[in-house]
Every structure is written in structure tokens, then in C-alpha cells.
Amino acid sequence: MSTVKILVVDDQKSVLVALQLLLQDEFDEVITLSNPNCLLSTLENKAIDIVVLDMNFSAGVNTGNEGLYWLKKIMEYDPRLSVILLTAYGDVELAVKAIKMGAVDFVLKPWDNRKLMTTIQTAIQLRQSKQKIDRLEGEKQSLTQVLNQSKTQMIGRSKAMLHLNRIIQKVATTNVNVLILGENGTGKELIAREIHAQSARRDAALITVDMGAVSESLFESELFGHVKGAFTDAKSDKPGRFELASGGTLFLDEIGNLSLPMQAKLLSVLQTRQLIRLGDNQIREIDIRLVCATNKDLIQMVAEGEFREDLLYRINTIHIDVPPLRKRGEDIAVLAEFYLRKYAQKYGKPKLSFSSKTLDKLMQYDWPGNVRELQHTIEKAVILTDNNKLMADEFLFYQAPKGSGKYKASSLADMEKEMIALALEHHEGNLSRIANELGVTRPTLYNKLKKYDL
Numbered sequence: 001m002s003t004v005k006i007l008v009v010d011d012q013k014s015v016l017v018a019l020q021l022l023l024q025d026e027f028d029e030v031i032t033l034s035n036p037n038c039l040l041s042t043l044e045n046k047a048i049d050i051v052v053l054d055m056n057f058s059a060g061v062n063t064g065n066e067g068l069y070w071l072k073k074i075m076e077y078d079p080r081l082s083v084i085l086l087t088a089y090g091d092v093e094l095a096v097k098a099i100k101m102g103a104v105d106f107v108l109k110p111w112d113n114r115k116l117m118t119t120i121q122t123a124i125q126l127r128q129s130k131q132k133i134d135r136l137e138g139e140k141q142s143l144t145q146v147l148n149q150s151k152t153q154m155i156g157r158s159k160a161m162l163h164l165n166r167i168i169q170k171v172a173t174t175n176v177n178v179l180i181l182g183e184n185g186t187g188k189e190l191i192a193r194e195i196h197a198q199s200a201r202r203d204a205a206l207i208t209v210d211m212g213a214v215s216e217s218l219f220e221s222e223l224f225g226h227v228k229g230a231f232t233d234a235k236s237d238k239p240g241r242f243e244l245a246s247g248g249t250l251f252l253d254e255i256g257n258l259s260l261p262m263q264a265k266l267l268s269v270l271q272t273r274q275l276i277r278l279g280d281n282q283i284r285e286i287d288i289r290l291v292c293a294t295n296k297d298l299i300q301m302v303a304e305g306e307f308r309e310d311l312l313y314r315i316n317t318i319h320i321d322v323p324p325l326r327k328r329g330e331d332i333a334v335l336a337e338f339y340l341r342k343y344a345q346k347y348g349k350p351k352l353s354f355s356s357k358t359l360d361k362l363m364q365y366d367w368p369g370n371v372r373e374l375q376h377t378i379e380k381a382v383i384l385t386d387n388n389k390l391m392a393d394e395f396l397f398y399q400a401p402k403g404s405g406k407y408k409a410s411s412l413a414d415m416e417k418e419m420i421a422l423a424l425e426h427h428e429g430n431l432s433r434i435a436n437e438l439g440v441t442r443p444t445l446y447n448k449l450k451k452y453d454l
């Protein structure tokens, strides 16, 4: 708070003068009011931070009701305002009632100057904290909106995808735990995002944790949080992912990678819906919708004693199987078109299209890396091509088609290098033919040969 404005409301002129003298040296602006009827308009016009309010206004009446009446009005106007009540009568019951209604503190007349100052300083700190919370809440909401906006839409028109969409719609309206099963790159995370986006929790956050990337030693502090000093690096209190997801959805990716001890800890939180931060003793309630995903066969893992059966039952109230891309051929063409348009626009080649042979070739391929591989393949082709039509020979697949080999992840640069090396071998070093086949100019090819030391 850059400046602090204090409003003092009391019908005794002597009290107003005394408080004005006391407070004006310490605070930026002190406004006094002898008639509470102008209280609300003053709050509106002056952006007040702290109100020091008398409990009794009408002469001879000392029930405190007038003070409580105005306190209620102030709280209705802005519950973040800090109100300190002044009264000549030490009525504990009244104090409790006022504090329950939202007052910060209660000071008896005649007041002790030092004590009053301390009370006001505390009220200022409280006001600052409330403003900070409001700001953070606002930032959180805008971040959530940005995250929701940037989500990719789910593409596909195969029977399998239409069925998936129907299940997502039905499941999203409930709070049940969902387990999504499927090979790498089939769109499990996208489905988790879709469930969240269609649920009543959509305005809160979707928090993702990649269980394959969380080490045993960090598991508890990452998921359950810690308090300052819980371990050497715990410099401040920090909420875990469970708390951050409270009110929203927690997406635990690669759940099949959890060790048995971590599974036990997770199960206990899921059963009680309560957690304790590392180093703390306060029990915290959590309200999450849980979505998990894995490419592993959890039933097999249960049979082999690698996954707890009780945890499996806890996380898969509903399970969703996402078929691999090769089993939903119709989606290949739609997804390929979708990513072609996306990357053609991104790389400034808006006229790009596929030749019909190219589409056939893409539909024939096995796509062991599923949609992710298709996406990267199209992006790479869009970057490399100099044509307006993407030709079939601009797509070199490294695995034999249909039913062979395992997907091997590689960067675009690795794939480009490998592609040029294959073409060099195939055309026995004839650069014109290679450039022609790869759809690049000879100077571009020279540069790439130099870059990759081929």
C-alpha cells in the first residue's frame, strides 16, 4: 500500500481532535467524521484503508448497536476494509460480536496511545495481505484463462474418436476419478484437459504432475508441500500440487512409474482427502478431481506385484482407452490437414497442400509415435519444403511401415540429418537429385551438408 488513509468516526469532537493530532504525523491522510451518516460516501470518495469507529453515537445510548450497525454497513461495502472499534465500555460480549462481524480489533476509551498505534499497524498489515491475496487471485484467474485458451482442440472423426468425445462429455459433469490408458502420443493429456475444460471446475486450475519425472526424494514435498525449515532447501512455506489443484483438477501423468512406497503415500491422501505438508502438523482438506494416465498395463503390473490393487481401484472409477492412431485411419488425414494448416501459417507458407499420393502414404504408415509423431513429421516437412505441394517423397519414414519396430524419439535436427544421409546414400551423392527429392535448393542443401558435417 503506497499511502495509508485513515477515517476516524466519533460524535465527540474532543476524541476526533485528539486522534487527528496523534495519527497525522504517522499516516498519509487522517479524515475525521462526527456524523456516521456521511460514512459510506466518505469511503467511496476517499479510498479509505482503515476505519476507527466509535460504538455509540446517540447521546446517552451505550448499547453499541449503532457501532455494530455501521460496522455491518462497512463490511457490506468492502469486506477487505480494516475496522477498529472504540468504546468507553469494556463489554467483552460486544467485542466478540464485532469481531465475528469482521472488525479487526477493539480498543477501550480512554485509549493508550502506544497500544492504539500498534493496533492500527496490525490492521494496516492485514489490509495489505488481503490486497495481496486479491491481486494473486486475479493473476491466478488470468493465468487459468490463458491456459484454457491455448489448449489444442481435439481433432478426429473416426468412430473411436466420436465415442471418446461422448465419454468425455458424460464423465466431465461428474467428479469421479478417471484413468486414461493408451500408447505414447495418443492424446491422453489432451483428453485430461478436455475433461477439465468441460467440467464445473473449469474456472479453477488443472495441475499436471509427470510422475515419471518426480524423484522419490522430492515426491512428498512436490505433491504435499512443505513448511519453512522442513529440510535444508525449504526456505519458505510452499503448497504442494494437491493443494494447488484444490477446487480444480489434478492430472497425474505416467502413474505407472510410481514406486510402491510412493503409491502408498498417494493412496493415503486419496482415501482421506486430507494431507499434511512436510514438517507441518496442520491437517489440510483437499477438494480435487483426479485424472491419471499411463501407457503401462496396470492390471499386469498388479498381477506382478508392481502396482497396488487398492490404488488401481481408487483411481479408475471410469477408465478411458485411447486407441493408437494406426487403428483409427480416418483421423490420420484430418489430423494431417489440421497440422499442415497450423504449420503452413506458422512458417509463412499459406498455400501449402498435400498431393493425393502423400495423403495415401501418410495413411499407410503405422505411426508408432501416434499423433505426436504425425505432428512433428508435418512440421518438419513444412519447414523443409520449397514447393506449394507436399510430395510423397518428402516424407521418409525410418521404421518399416505397418506393425514393425518401436518408436524412437528424436529431434527435428536429428531427423533432418538422418533424412539427408539416407538420400546421399540412395542417390550416390548426386546433389541435384537429392536437392530435388528433398524439395530444397542446392545452396540450402550445401548449407545443411556443412551444418551436419556429412
Ligand SMILES: Nc1ncnc2c1ncn2[C@@H]1O[C@H](COP(=O)(O)OP(=O)(O)OP(=O)(O)O)[C@@H](O)[C@H]1O
Residues within 6 Å of the ligand: 152, 153, 154, 155, 156, 182, 183, 184, 185, 186, 187, 188, 189, 190, 191, 253, 293, 295, 335, 371, 372, 375
Ligand atoms: N485428437 C487430437 N487432436 C489434435 N491434437 C492431438 C490429438 N491427440 C493428440 N494430439 C496432439 O499430440 C501431441 C501428444 O498428445 P498428448 O501429449 O496429449 O499425448 P499423451 O498420450 O499424453 O502422450 P504421452 O503418453 O507421451 O505423455 C500433443 O501435441 C497433442 O496436442
